Each structure stands twice: as structure tokens, then as C-alpha cells.
Amino acid sequence: MKIKYSLPAIFSLSIILAACTYKVQNFSVSKLQLPTVNVISNGVFYDIYADKSKIVKRTSEQEGLVRISNEQIIRKITDDARGYLTYDLMLTVTLNPLCDNYDRIGSIKMVTVDAGKPYNDPSAVTQEIFRFTTPFMNKNKQPDHVIFKTDISQLSTVMKDKTKDIWIQAGIGGTTSAGQRQVEHCQDSFETSMLTVDIVSSVSRKKTKQSYLPVVNFYEMKDGTTDSGNAKNFEFEITEKHKQHDLYFITSAHGAARGGEEYTTREHVLYVDGKEVKRFTQNLDCTPYAQYNTQNNGIYRGYSFERNKRSWCPGAAVPVHAIQLPALKKGKHTFKVDVPEANLKNGYIHVSAYIISRN
Numbered sequence: 001m002k003i004k005y006s007l008p009a010i011f012s013l014s015i016i017l018a019a020c021t022y023k024v025q026n027f028s029v030s031k032l033q034l035p036t037v038n039v040i041s042n043g044v045f046y047d048i049y050a051d052k053s054k055i056v057k058r059t060s061e062q063e064g065l066v067r068i069s070n071e072q073i074i075r076k077i078t079d080d081a082r083g084y085l086t087y088d089l090m091l092t093v094t095l096n097p098l099c100d101n102y103d104r105i106g107s108i109k110m111v112t113v114d115a116g117k118p119y120n121d122p123s124a125v126t127q128e129i130f131r132f133t134t135p136f137m138n139k140n141k142q143p144d145h146v147i148f149k150t151d152i153s154q155l156s157t158v159m160k161d162k163t164k165d166i167w168i169q170a171g172i173g174g175t176t177s178a179g180q181r182q183v184e185h186c187q188d189s190f191e192t193s194m195l196t197v198d199i200v201s202s203v204s205r206k207k208t209k210q211s212y213l214p215v216v217n218f219y220e221m222k223d224g225t226t227d228s229g230n231a232k233n234f235e236f237e238i239t240e241k242h243k244q245h246d247l248y249f250i251t252s253a254h255g256a257a258r259g260g261e262e263y264t265t266r267e268h269v270l271y272v273d274g275k276e277v278k279r280f281t282q283n284l285d286c287t288p289y290a291q292y293n294t295q296n297n298g299i300y301r302g303y304s305f306e307r308n309k310r311s312w313c314p315g316a317a318v319p320v321h322a323i324q325l326p327a328l329k330k331g332k333h334t335f336k337v338d339v340p341e342a343n344l345k346n347g348y349i350h351v352s353a354y355i356i357s358r359n
Contacts (some may be wrong), residue, residue: 034201035084039075039168043197044098046070047175047190055190066119071192074111074119074169077159077199082166086204087156091130093148093170093197097137100174100192101183101295103314105254105350106132107218108197111167112158119167126169127214128352129155131250134172134193135289135315136297140184146292148317152199154248154356157210159199170195182295211240211357215247215335222348231338234353238328242357245325247272247335251282252312255347262347265309270323271336278323286313325355 041062046055048071055070065075093108108131113124132148159166174192216234219225226232238245251268253261270278285305292315293300299314312318337351 034086034203037077037081037084037199037201038196039077039081039199040065040073040170040195040197042096043073043075043170043195045073045172045174045192045195047100047177047192048173049175049177050190068169070190071173072169072171074167076119077166077168079162082160084201085156085159085199086201087153087160087207088202088205089152089156089159090200090202091150091152091197092200093130093132093195095132095134095146095148096144096194096196097134097139098191098193099139099176099179099183099186099189100134101136101138101179102134102174103136103297103299104134104172104174104192105252106134106172106195107170109169109171109217110155110158111169112164112212113167115163115165117165119165119169124167125214126217127354128218128250129248129354130320131252131318131350131352133252133312133314133316133318134174135292136295136299137292137315138183138295139186141294143292143294146315150317150320153205154210154246154322155212156205157207158212168197170197209242209359211242213238213355213357215353215355217352219351220348221337221339221342221344221351223345226344229338230340230342230344231336232351234335234337235332236335236355237332238330238357240357241330242359243327244358245328246356246358247277247321247323247325248354248356249278249321249323250318250352251321251337251349252318253339253342253347253349257346259343260347261342261344261349262310262312263308265311266339266342266349269338269340271334271338272325272328273333274336275326277325278321280321282311282319284310284313284316284319286310286316289313289315291315328357 255261
């Protein structure tokens with residue numbers, strides 16, 4: 001007999017039967033942790049340069065999974081699954097290497113669109129919400145996976161908005177050109193990596209009135225794409241009155257040529273309406289992530305935090321910076337990113353930003 005539980009019943013079970021764990025319609029329930037919503041399960045990515053006609057795909061893919069390209073997949077969070085989400089959410093991304101043994105940029109984006117419309121409708125809005133870098137990883141060695149986590153509670157209101165459909169897009173751009181030669185069992189394979197994306201609900205925070213406003217999605221600042229010098233302006237519009245506005249900002253510098261931007265850190269200065277709101281240098285200590293880099297590489301060989309400056313680490317999440325903004329009136333505003341000392345002729349910087357407004 002198949003038993004179905006309503007959400008109130010799940011809450012009761014989680015309190016009364018605290019020592020046990022149950023499986024309810026593919027969701028796990030425990031005392032202080034509510035159902036885990038699986039969005040993407042073992043999604044496979046392929047060599048970005050591979051001819052699609054030559055790719056031998058796995059016999060089955062997850063129901064509802066849409067393949068946009070070799071390196072991009074997307075899946076809608078069903079209405080039933082969204083009913084299990086609270087206002088306290090954790091995004092969990094599990095990476096399994098396949099035949100790409102180099103470091104690559106990974107990105108999780110949220111696509112919002114009016115309910116009933118497809119993810120690629122002209123009215124759909126895509127916003128990067130999380131970024132990570134894959135490690136130099138040999139699939140035949142241990143550890144054989146990496147788990148990335150980030151709090152996305154600030155997105156709970158839009159994820160529970162019944163007037164919108166929510167799609168989660170995952171992307172990892174890679175190639176198996178080296179892996180086919182260097183990794184056992186990878187000869188002739190175009191499979192780069194495999195990803196699972198889950199959203200975990202916890203004891204709920206109190207619901208507050210919030211507005212979600214995408215500002216910039218994975219913009220590439222490089223020579224020729226800035227407004228003046230190393231600065232770029234973006235426009236956004238506040239349509240509702242709120243007491244508090246928080247900016248969520250993601251940045252990472254890339255460019256592996258000699259003296260490239262990925263080998264140093266640069267001060268970022270952020271402005272809203274011409275006024276400075278944040279000044280910071282993103283300098284990460286990569287030491288804790290060396291364990292995941294099971295393939296010999298030039299980044300962790302002789303690595304020292306004092307000597308090697310990096311805005312990202314192979315095997316680590318890229319930070320999401322939460323910045324409280326001054327009061328913003330209804331109407332149009334400008335957001336500027338300035339990286340004064342960057343050499344954008346020898347590298348590039350990817351930036352993303354969105355605003356959550358609260359009462």
C-alpha cells in the first residue's frame with residue numbers, strides 16, 4: 001500500500017518520530033530537516049567542442065530534464081515539489097568527475113517565467129545564483145566527488161510564488177581532450193562531469209514580504225565590454241516600496257595566460273547611484289580544497305596562501321557577497337562594478353548580481 005502524507009502530517013511525524021527518517025514521495029524527512037527536493041539527478045555534461053552526432057549518451061536521462069547544449073541542462077521544479085519548500089533553504093550541488101580532469105567554471109542559474117510558459121520564452125529571466133570551480137579530479141581516485149553548499153533562503157519567496165514557474169539551469173563548460181589520454185577508462189569519451197542539484201528545507205524562518213530583482217547575469221567584463229576603464233554600469237528599477245534592500249554579488253577573475261587575471265586578486269568597488277556601497281578584495285585560501293584535486297596540476301603544486309593570490313579555488317564555491325544597500329526609492333537606479341587595477345587585455349571577470357528587497 002502506498003501511503004501519502006500531507007505537509008502538516010510530515011511536520012507532525014518529524015516532531016514525534018525524531019529519531020527516525022522516512023521516505024515520502026522521494027523526499028526524506030527528519031526532526032529538524034524537511035523534505036529534500038531533488039531538482040537534477042546525475043545530469044551529465046559533454047565536451048563543449050564535441051560533435052553531437054558523435055556523442056554516445058547514456059541510455060536514460062531524468063524525467064523532465066532538458067538539454068540546452070553539451071554543457072547546459074535545465075529542469076523545472078514541479079509545483080508539488082515547491083510545496084515542500086520552506087523559507088529556510090540550502091542549495092546543495094554534488095559534482096562527480098567523469099573524463100574532464102581539469103578545473104572548469106560551474107554555474108547554477110534560476111530561470112523565472114510566468115506559470116505555464118516555457119523556460120526559453122522571451123519573457124523568461126535568467127539569473128546566476130551560485131558559482132563554483134571544479135577541481136583537477138581523476139574519477140578513478142578518492143575522493144571521487146565534491147559537495148558544494150550555499151544558503152539561498154533569500155530566494156525562498158520567489159521560489160514559492162505560484163504565479164511563476166521556476167527552472168534550475170546547471171552548466172559546466174569542459175573538454176575531455178586531456179582526460180581521454182590521462183584518465184583510465186576515458187578513451188574516446190566525451191563525458192566531462194556529472195552533477196546533482198538538491199534544495200534542502202530546514203525549520204522555517206518567518207515569512208516576510210520580499211521582492212526579487214535580477215540585475216546582471218554572468219556578465220563578462222573584458223577589454224571592449226566595459227563603459228570606461230575597468231568599470232561597467234548596469235541599470236535596474238525598483239517598483240515597490242521596501243524598508244531594506246540587499247545586493248547579492250558574485251565575481252571571479254579568469255585568464256590563464258602568463259600574468260593572467262586568475263593568478264592574482266583585485267580590489268572591487270561597487271556603487272549604487274554613484275555612491276560607493278562596498279569595497280573588497282576577494283582573496284581565498286585554497287588549502288582546504290587541495291584534497292579534492294587528485295589530478296596533478298600547477299595550482300596546488302607548491303601552493304601557499306601567502307604567495308598565491310586567487311579569487312577562486314579549484315574544488316571550492318565562489319563566494320556570494322551579501323551587501324546591505326542604502327534606502328532606495330521607487331524608480332530607476334544604476335549599479336556599477338569597478339575593478340581599477342585589473343588587466344582586462346589579459347583576462348576577464350565574470351560578475352552576477354541581484355537584489356532582494358524586504359519589509
